[in-house]
Amino acid sequence: MIQFDDVTIGYGTEPVLDRVSFTIDDGDLCLLVGATGSGKSTLLGAINGLVPHFTGASMAGDVRVDGRSTRQHPPREFADLVGFVGQNPLAGFVTDTVEDEIAYGMEQLGVEATAMRKRVEETLDLMNIADLRRRALVTLSGGQQQRVAIAAVLAAQPRVLVLDEPTSALDPTAAQDVLAAITSLVHDLGLTVVLAEHRLERVMQAADQVLWLPGDGSAVLGAASEVLGRASVVPPLAELAATLGWDEVPLSVRQARRKVAAERIVLRPAAEAVPTTPAGPTPLLRATGLTVRHGDLTAVDGINLDLHAGSVTTLMGRNGAGKSSLFWALQGAQPSTGSLQVDGHDPRRLSPARARELVGLVPQTAADLLHLHTVALECQQSDRESGEPVGTTEGLLRRLGADLVPDRHPRDLSEGQRLALVLAIQLAASPRIVLLDEPTRGLDYPMKQQLADILADLASRGHGVVVSTHDVEFAAHASQRTVILAEGDVIADGPTREVCTASPAFAPQVAKVFHPEQVLTTAEVASRRG
Amino acid sequence: MADNPALPRSGVRQDAVRLSPRSRVLLAVAALLGALAFTWPLLLDPGATLAGDDLAPLLFALVLPVVLAVVVAQLTGDDLDVKALAMLGVMSAVVAAVRPLGAGTAGIETVFFPIIISARVFGPGFGFVLGNTGLLASALITAGVGPWLPHQMLAAGFVGLLTGLLPRLRGRAEIALLAAWAILASVVYGWLMDLSFWPFMVGGESTISFDPADGTLANLHRFVVFNLATSMGWNVGRALTTAALVILLGPALLRILRRAARRASFG
Amino acid sequence: MAAVTAPTHPWAWWGWALVAAATVSLTRNPLLVVLVMAAVAFVVLARRSDAPWARSVGAYFVLALVIVAIRVTMQVFFGGLREGPVLFTLPEVRLPDWAAGIRLGGPVTLSGVLFALYDGLRLAAIIICVGAANALANPRRALKNVPAALHELSVAVVIALSVAPQLVESLHRVRRARRLRGGAAKGWRAVTAVLVPVMEDAVERSMQLAASMESRGFGRTRDLGRVGPGLSLLLVGSVLLVTFGSYLLLGVPDSRLAGLACLALGVAAAVLGLRRSGRRLSTTRYRPDRWTWRETAVVAAATAALIVVLVLQGWNPAVLQPTTTPPVWPSLHPLFLPAAALVAAPVLVTERGR
Structure with a gap:
C-alpha cells in the first residue's frame, strides 16, 4: 500500500532519512518508533507529499501510495487516499463546529451534497461522536477533539490513515479512547494505519508491524515482538523482557503474566520501604484549605497539602482535575483562598520576584516564558532577573545536560531542550519548591530518563520537587510520593509504590504484570528476583 | 537542520499574494473609485442627482462592496498559496483581536499596526487583502458592520498595499520609515473618513456642513476648519499611537513574521 | 401553516434590511420613519437568536440615538436654518473670515431643530436597519454562502473568526505566565514579552492550519488553466x-x-x-442554506413596502417631505401603515434563529 523506494530526505546537508526502502501492506497497523529528532514526522509527512512539497526539504527516491507517486502529485491530490492527523487537533481545524469540520474535506473534494450528508452521518457513528455534532470545536475535551480530527479525515474515505503522536496531549483514559478507536478502524474497515506514538505500551499489542528509526538515517521494519527487542526506544515490557532474558517481547500485560507464570518467576519480598518524606519536622510548604475558583467553577476545592524538601512528588489526575490550577495557586500567581506558607512566607503576598525565589513553576506551555530570539539572550535576561552573576543560567543549563547552541532560536528547540531552558531559567532564582506542569509531553524514553535524573538531583540538593504527569511509568520511576486529584480534591496521597499499585488506572505495566506484588520498575524486578 | 533560521536576517521580501497585470489594473480603478468615495463632498455638483441629499456615503456603501469583491476575488484567486491563506486568516484574527484594545469607539488606531507590519513582510498584495479581511473580521466580531465598513476596508486595504510598496530599508531606518508612514497613513485616513462622512454626520443644513453650491475650494476650506476644531486631536492621537506601536513593538513583530515567511517559502 | 424548520437564509435578512433602509431613505416624515423603525425592531426582537452578534443590536440603537443627538446639537450651535419661531438665543460668537462662513451661536429656531431631528431620525433608521441585519443573519453562515469566487476570502475570515478568541485567551495565559519570571520587565518591554509568545504561537498555528488544509484537499478542484x-x-x-x-x-x-x-x-x-x-x-457545500419561497417572501415584503413608498412619492411627494418652515405637524398618510406592516411581515414566514 505504502512504498518507499530508495528515499533520501534532508534539510540542508545532513539527510534525515538516508536511502530508505520499505513497503507497508494493505490493512496493516504499523507503529513508527524512534527517538525525538530521528525523523518520524518527516517520514509521516512524506507519505502524502507534505514533505517535500510543503516543507521545502530536498528529496530523492520515490514514495508511492496505492501506486500514486508524491513526485507527480501535490499533497492535496492525496486527500482521498491518505488521511493525515497531527499532534494538536485544534490547530488543524478550519471550521468551528463538529459537523462542518467533518464535511470540510468532502467539500474540498467536491463530493455531491446528498452523498456528503450520508457520509457525515456514517463518520459520526463510526467515531462515536454523534452526540457532539453541533458542539463548537473549542469546547470539546482533548480526546474528543482528537476523535473529531480523525473523523474529519475519515470522511473523505481514505485508504491510509497517518497519525503523528495523536495522544501526546491526552490523559490516559482519553488516550485509551483514541487508540481504541484507531485499532477498531484497522479491524473493521481494513484501513492501513501508520502511527507514531511515544507511549508504546498502549498500542504495541495492536501493531502488526513496527517501523523503527534508529536515528542514523536508516529504517528497520519488522514484527513488533522482534523489532522492539532491538530498538533503542524501550517500552517497559521490552525492558522487562531484556531483564528477564526473553527473546521475544511480550506485547501485552496478559502475555507477560502468562510468561511469568510459565517460567515460575517469583520475587523476593521487598526490602524495607524507602521513607517517602525525609525526616524533617516542618514541611517546606504547607497549604491548608486552599481553594481556587474560576467563575462558578471550583478548580481546587479546599486542599490540604504538605511538601518537604528533598523529595519528588507526582501529581496525577484526569485533565481538568485541577492540577494546573493547584500549581498556579501554590506559586501565588493564581488568586486563591485558604492559607499557604512556604518557608514561613505566603507567596501570594510577595512581589513576583520574591515569590519565584520560593516557588518556581515551569508551566505546561513552557514557551510562554520565552520572548527573545536566541537561547543566549534568554540566559542573560534570566541572570539579570534573578540578580545572579552572568553565566548562572547557562551553567544550570549545562548541568541539566542540555547541549544547546547559544544562538538557536528558542522556538526551534525540541520539546526537551525547551523544557530544559525554562527549567534552568526558573532554577536561576534558586526556588525552594520546583513545580513542573506536564513536563513529559513529547519526551521520548531516554529524555524521560534524563528528566527523572534531573529531578532526583534537584531533590538531593534540597529542593522540594512536584511534577504533574499523565505518564504512570514516569511517576513510578521518578517519584517517591504520589498525589491523585479528582475534581479539585485529593483522593489519594501516599508513597508512589502504594498509590500506584493500588489503582489499575494509575498502575505501571510492570506492576500489572506482577500484581499483587508491589513492584514498580524493572530495576526492582531485577533486584528482587530470586 | 543545517540552516539556522535564527541567524540570517536577509532582507528579501516574500510576496505572499502576487499582483498580476490584471490585478494591477483592477487596483488602479479601485483607487479611482476610492478617491471618489472619500472626497465626494468636494466634487459634488449642485445640479447632480445626489446633490439634494446627504446619502452619497450610502451609495458608496452599496457600490464599494461590489468593487472590493471583484478586486479581492482577483487577488486571492488562482495562484494563492494555502500557507499565505492560512497566514491571512491568522493575521486577520490578530487585527480583529487588537481592535478592541484601541481606545474608544473609533478605536481603529491599533489595527493599522499589524496591517502595516504584515504588509511590510508579505508584500503589497497581501497587505491589501489583509486590510479588507482584517476589518471585515473585526466588524463581524465586534458587530461593527455599518455603512462605514466598506470605506474602512478600502482605506485599510490601500494602507496595506502602499506599505508593501515602500522602499526597502533595514534596521532603524526601516522602523523610522514605517513609523513616519504610520503617522501619515493614520492622519490621512482620519481626514478622508471624516470628509466622506462629514455631511452625513452634521447634516446639510448647518453652517459647518458642506454646500455643493459653494464650490470645491470653499468646501475644502470649511472642512479643514471643521476638522481642526472637532477631530484633529483625535486623528493626531491615533497617528501617534500607531507610530508608537510601530517603534516599540514593530521590530519584534517584523522578526517573527520574517522568520515565518522564510520557513513558509510561499510557492 | 406547516412547521418552519430550516433557519432563514442569512442573505435574505440582509436583502430585507437593505430594502427597508432604502424605503426609509426616501422620506423625512418622522411618522413613517418611526413606524418603519418600529417594524424593524419588532422583527429583530421576535426573530433573533441569543448568539453574541444578535445581542449587539442594542449598540446600533445607541449609535442611532447618538447620530440624532449630534445632528440636533450641530444645528443648535452652528445652525444654518434661522427662520421660523425662535426657541431661544445663544450668544453669538463672531468668527474671523478664515472660518469660511461658519456661524457659532445665534438664535435657535424650532424649524431648524425640527429639520435636524427629522433628518437625523432618517439616518438613525438606516443604521437600525443595518443593525437588524447584523442581529438576524449569522455571520458564519453568511460567509459560507458567498459566491465561489470569494471562497478564499470567506475561508480567511472564517479562520479569523475562530482564531481571534483563542488569541485573546493565549494573551491572558502569557500575561499570567510573566509573573513566573518575576515580572522584571517593565513598560513596553513587558508588552513585547507578552506579544512575542502570542504571535509566535499564532504564526506556528497558521503553518499547522495550512498543512491540515493542504492535506485535506484544499484548492484541489481549482482549474488552473489560463483565464480567458x-x-x-x-x-x-x-x-x-x-x-x-x-x-x-x-x-x-x-x-x-x-x-x-x-x-x-x-x-x-x-x-x-x-x-x-x-x-x-x-x-x-454541506447542508447549504436553501433559498426557498420563504426567503423570497422575506425580501418581497420589504420590496412591496418600498413600492408603496415609491407610489406615494409619485402621488403626493409633500407627505414624504413635510415642511419645517413653518413648522407644521407632519401628516399621517393612510398608506404609511401598510408600508410598515409589510416591513414587519417576515415574522409570519420565519422562525426564531437558533
Missing part, C-alpha cells in the same frame, strides 16, 4: 462602469438615468464575472 481575456475584460469593465456611474451621479448635472444605468450594468457585469471566475472552483 473575455473574463478579464468583463471584470475590469464592471469596475470601470461602477466608478463612472458613481461619478455621473455625483459630479454631473442631469445624469440620473445615465448614472443609474452605468451602475446597474456595472453591478450586473461584476456579478456575471464573479460567477464565471467562481466556476473555476468546484467545491461543494
Whole structure:
C-alpha cells in the first residue's frame, strides 16, 4: 500500500532519512518508533507529499501510495487516499463546529451534497461522536477533539490513515479512547494505519508491524515482538523482557503474566520501604484549605497539602482535575483562598520576584516564558532577573545536560531542550519548591530518563520537587510520593509504590504484570528476583 | 537542520499574494473609485442627482462592496498559496483581536499596526487583502458592520498595499520609515473618513456642513476648519499611537513574521 | 401553516434590511420613519437568536440615538436654518473670515431643530436597519454562502473568526505566565514579552492550519488553466462602469438615468464575472442554506413596502417631505401603515434563529 523506494530526505546537508526502502501492506497497523529528532514526522509527512512539497526539504527516491507517486502529485491530490492527523487537533481545524469540520474535506473534494450528508452521518457513528455534532470545536475535551480530527479525515474515505503522536496531549483514559478507536478502524474497515506514538505500551499489542528509526538515517521494519527487542526506544515490557532474558517481547500485560507464570518467576519480598518524606519536622510548604475558583467553577476545592524538601512528588489526575490550577495557586500567581506558607512566607503576598525565589513553576506551555530570539539572550535576561552573576543560567543549563547552541532560536528547540531552558531559567532564582506542569509531553524514553535524573538531583540538593504527569511509568520511576486529584480534591496521597499499585488506572505495566506484588520498575524486578 | 533560521536576517521580501497585470489594473480603478468615495463632498455638483441629499456615503456603501469583491476575488484567486491563506486568516484574527484594545469607539488606531507590519513582510498584495479581511473580521466580531465598513476596508486595504510598496530599508531606518508612514497613513485616513462622512454626520443644513453650491475650494476650506476644531486631536492621537506601536513593538513583530515567511517559502 | 424548520437564509435578512433602509431613505416624515423603525425592531426582537452578534443590536440603537443627538446639537450651535419661531438665543460668537462662513451661536429656531431631528431620525433608521441585519443573519453562515469566487476570502475570515478568541485567551495565559519570571520587565518591554509568545504561537498555528488544509484537499478542484481575456475584460469593465456611474451621479448635472444605468450594468457585469471566475472552483457545500419561497417572501415584503413608498412619492411627494418652515405637524398618510406592516411581515414566514 505504502512504498518507499530508495528515499533520501534532508534539510540542508545532513539527510534525515538516508536511502530508505520499505513497503507497508494493505490493512496493516504499523507503529513508527524512534527517538525525538530521528525523523518520524518527516517520514509521516512524506507519505502524502507534505514533505517535500510543503516543507521545502530536498528529496530523492520515490514514495508511492496505492501506486500514486508524491513526485507527480501535490499533497492535496492525496486527500482521498491518505488521511493525515497531527499532534494538536485544534490547530488543524478550519471550521468551528463538529459537523462542518467533518464535511470540510468532502467539500474540498467536491463530493455531491446528498452523498456528503450520508457520509457525515456514517463518520459520526463510526467515531462515536454523534452526540457532539453541533458542539463548537473549542469546547470539546482533548480526546474528543482528537476523535473529531480523525473523523474529519475519515470522511473523505481514505485508504491510509497517518497519525503523528495523536495522544501526546491526552490523559490516559482519553488516550485509551483514541487508540481504541484507531485499532477498531484497522479491524473493521481494513484501513492501513501508520502511527507514531511515544507511549508504546498502549498500542504495541495492536501493531502488526513496527517501523523503527534508529536515528542514523536508516529504517528497520519488522514484527513488533522482534523489532522492539532491538530498538533503542524501550517500552517497559521490552525492558522487562531484556531483564528477564526473553527473546521475544511480550506485547501485552496478559502475555507477560502468562510468561511469568510459565517460567515460575517469583520475587523476593521487598526490602524495607524507602521513607517517602525525609525526616524533617516542618514541611517546606504547607497549604491548608486552599481553594481556587474560576467563575462558578471550583478548580481546587479546599486542599490540604504538605511538601518537604528533598523529595519528588507526582501529581496525577484526569485533565481538568485541577492540577494546573493547584500549581498556579501554590506559586501565588493564581488568586486563591485558604492559607499557604512556604518557608514561613505566603507567596501570594510577595512581589513576583520574591515569590519565584520560593516557588518556581515551569508551566505546561513552557514557551510562554520565552520572548527573545536566541537561547543566549534568554540566559542573560534570566541572570539579570534573578540578580545572579552572568553565566548562572547557562551553567544550570549545562548541568541539566542540555547541549544547546547559544544562538538557536528558542522556538526551534525540541520539546526537551525547551523544557530544559525554562527549567534552568526558573532554577536561576534558586526556588525552594520546583513545580513542573506536564513536563513529559513529547519526551521520548531516554529524555524521560534524563528528566527523572534531573529531578532526583534537584531533590538531593534540597529542593522540594512536584511534577504533574499523565505518564504512570514516569511517576513510578521518578517519584517517591504520589498525589491523585479528582475534581479539585485529593483522593489519594501516599508513597508512589502504594498509590500506584493500588489503582489499575494509575498502575505501571510492570506492576500489572506482577500484581499483587508491589513492584514498580524493572530495576526492582531485577533486584528482587530470586 | 543545517540552516539556522535564527541567524540570517536577509532582507528579501516574500510576496505572499502576487499582483498580476490584471490585478494591477483592477487596483488602479479601485483607487479611482476610492478617491471618489472619500472626497465626494468636494466634487459634488449642485445640479447632480445626489446633490439634494446627504446619502452619497450610502451609495458608496452599496457600490464599494461590489468593487472590493471583484478586486479581492482577483487577488486571492488562482495562484494563492494555502500557507499565505492560512497566514491571512491568522493575521486577520490578530487585527480583529487588537481592535478592541484601541481606545474608544473609533478605536481603529491599533489595527493599522499589524496591517502595516504584515504588509511590510508579505508584500503589497497581501497587505491589501489583509486590510479588507482584517476589518471585515473585526466588524463581524465586534458587530461593527455599518455603512462605514466598506470605506474602512478600502482605506485599510490601500494602507496595506502602499506599505508593501515602500522602499526597502533595514534596521532603524526601516522602523523610522514605517513609523513616519504610520503617522501619515493614520492622519490621512482620519481626514478622508471624516470628509466622506462629514455631511452625513452634521447634516446639510448647518453652517459647518458642506454646500455643493459653494464650490470645491470653499468646501475644502470649511472642512479643514471643521476638522481642526472637532477631530484633529483625535486623528493626531491615533497617528501617534500607531507610530508608537510601530517603534516599540514593530521590530519584534517584523522578526517573527520574517522568520515565518522564510520557513513558509510561499510557492 | 406547516412547521418552519430550516433557519432563514442569512442573505435574505440582509436583502430585507437593505430594502427597508432604502424605503426609509426616501422620506423625512418622522411618522413613517418611526413606524418603519418600529417594524424593524419588532422583527429583530421576535426573530433573533441569543448568539453574541444578535445581542449587539442594542449598540446600533445607541449609535442611532447618538447620530440624532449630534445632528440636533450641530444645528443648535452652528445652525444654518434661522427662520421660523425662535426657541431661544445663544450668544453669538463672531468668527474671523478664515472660518469660511461658519456661524457659532445665534438664535435657535424650532424649524431648524425640527429639520435636524427629522433628518437625523432618517439616518438613525438606516443604521437600525443595518443593525437588524447584523442581529438576524449569522455571520458564519453568511460567509459560507458567498459566491465561489470569494471562497478564499470567506475561508480567511472564517479562520479569523475562530482564531481571534483563542488569541485573546493565549494573551491572558502569557500575561499570567510573566509573573513566573518575576515580572522584571517593565513598560513596553513587558508588552513585547507578552506579544512575542502570542504571535509566535499564532504564526506556528497558521503553518499547522495550512498543512491540515493542504492535506485535506484544499484548492484541489481549482482549474488552473489560463483565464480567458473575455473574463478579464468583463471584470475590469464592471469596475470601470461602477466608478463612472458613481461619478455621473455625483459630479454631473442631469445624469440620473445615465448614472443609474452605468451602475446597474456595472453591478450586473461584476456579478456575471464573479460567477464565471467562481466556476473555476468546484467545491461543494454541506447542508447549504436553501433559498426557498420563504426567503423570497422575506425580501418581497420589504420590496412591496418600498413600492408603496415609491407610489406615494409619485402621488403626493409633500407627505414624504413635510415642511419645517413653518413648522407644521407632519401628516399621517393612510398608506404609511401598510408600508410598515409589510416591513414587519417576515415574522409570519420565519422562525426564531437558533
